[in-house]
C-alpha cells in the first residue's frame with residue numbers, strides 16, 4: 001500500500017529523482033524545501049518540483065517550526081535530504097552549516113517527538129555522507145588496518161599528498177571504507193553530517209522505528225545543479241569544458257572519488273523506504289570503485305571536444321580528503337542492493353543531459369575559488385618541492 005512520505009530538500013538533485021520514483025511506486029509525496037538560490041537560481045519554477053501537481057510542495061525552511069509542523073502532519077515516513085552541501089564552503093560558513101544541518105535536524109526531531117500533528121512515523125531515512133569518514137580505511141604493511149589523520153599543511157605544501165600510517169608514517173594501501181570505520185570528519189560539512197546521522201539514529205532507536213543513515217558517496221547524474229559552484233566536480237568541469245576555459249586540477253590529479261550514479265542512489269534509498277524488516281544504522285551508498293579527478297577531467301574534455309587546458313596546479317583545499325571508496329558489503333547484505341551503472345555509462349548520460357542545459361558562465365566558480373583563497377583555506381605546493 002502507498003505511504004505518505006515527507007521529503008525535506010525534495011527539490012534538490014537527489015530529491016527530485018527520488019520523488020518521481022516514489023510517485024511511480026504509488027506513494028503520496030510532500031516536499032519541504034526552501035529553494036536555496038545557490039542551487040536553484042533566483043527564479044525557480046515551482047512546476048519543476050511538483051510533477052504536474054502530484055507532489056504537495058511546501059516552500060519553507062527546516063529551521064522554521066511552523067513549516068515543519070505543517071510538513072510532518074500525517075506522514076508515515078520522513079526522508080531528510082535538506083542540507084547545506086559544500087565541503088569547501090562549510091569551512092568558512094560554519095554557523096550557516098551548523099544552523100541548517102544540525103539545528104534544522106534537531107528541530108525536525110523535536111517536532112516529530114513532541115507535536116501531536118506528527119502521527120506515528122514508521123521510518124526515517126537521512127542523507128548522511130562519506131565525509132564523516134575523513135580519509136577512510138587504509139592498510140599499513142606493519143600496522144594492518146588504519147584510519148589516517150588529517151594530512152598536515154607541511155606534507156601538502158611539499159607535494160606529499162598521500163596519507164601515511166598514523167603509527168609509523170609509512171606509505172599505505174587504499175581500502176574500501178566499511179560502515180564500522182570511526183567517525184573522522186575533516187570538514188565542517190562532514191562534522192554536521194555526523195551529528196545529523198547520530199541524532200536521527202538515536203531518535204529511531206528511542207522510538208523503535210527503522211532508521212537509515214545513508215552514507216552517499218559522490219552522487220552524479222542528470223539534474224544535478226550546474227549553478228552551484230561549491231559542490232559537484234562533474235558539473236564544475238563540464239561548465240568549464242563547454243566554454244573552453246582552463247580546468248585546474250588540485251593536488252596532483254591522482255586524488256580519487258567513488259562516483260555513484262543517481263539511479264543507483266535512488267534505488268538504494270527506495271529499498272530503505274520499502275524495507276519490511278527492522279533496521280537502525282548506517283549504510284554506504286556508492287559504486288565501490290575509485291576514479292581519479294584527472295580521469296574525470298580528461299573524459300569530460302574529450303566528450304565536449306573542448307580546447308580547455310587541464311593544469312595540475314598542486315594547490316590544495318582545507319577539508320578535502322585524498323581518496324575514497326565505499327565498502328558496499330553491508331548494503332548488499334541488508335538491502336540486497338548492487339550498484340548497476342558503470343562510471344563510463346553514467347557519465348555519458350550526465351554529459352548528454354548537460355548539452356541540453358544553458359551555459360553557466362565561469363564567474364560563480366571563480367568567485368568560489370577566490371573566497372577560499374581570501375579565507376586562507378587554500379594552499380599551494382611550494383615550487384621545487
Ligand SMILES: NC(=O)c1ccc[n+]([C@@H]2O[C@H](COP(=O)([O-])OP(=O)(O)OC[C@H]3O[C@@H](n4cnc5c(N)ncnc54)[C@H](O)[C@@H]3O)[C@@H](O)[C@H]2O)c1
Nearest residue numbers: 009011012013014034035036061062081082083127216219
Ligand atoms: N550529491 C552528493 O554527492 C551527496 C553526497 C553525500 C551526501 N549528500 C547529501 O544528500 C542530500 C541531498 O543532496 P543533493 O545533492 O540533492 O543536494 P541539493 O543541494 O541538490 O539539494 C538540497 C536541497 O535542500 C534544500 N535546502 C537547503 N537548505 C534548506 C533549508 N534550510 N530548508 C529547507 N530546504 C533546504 C535546497 O533548496 C535543495 O533543494 C544532502 O543532505 C547532502 O548533504 C549528497
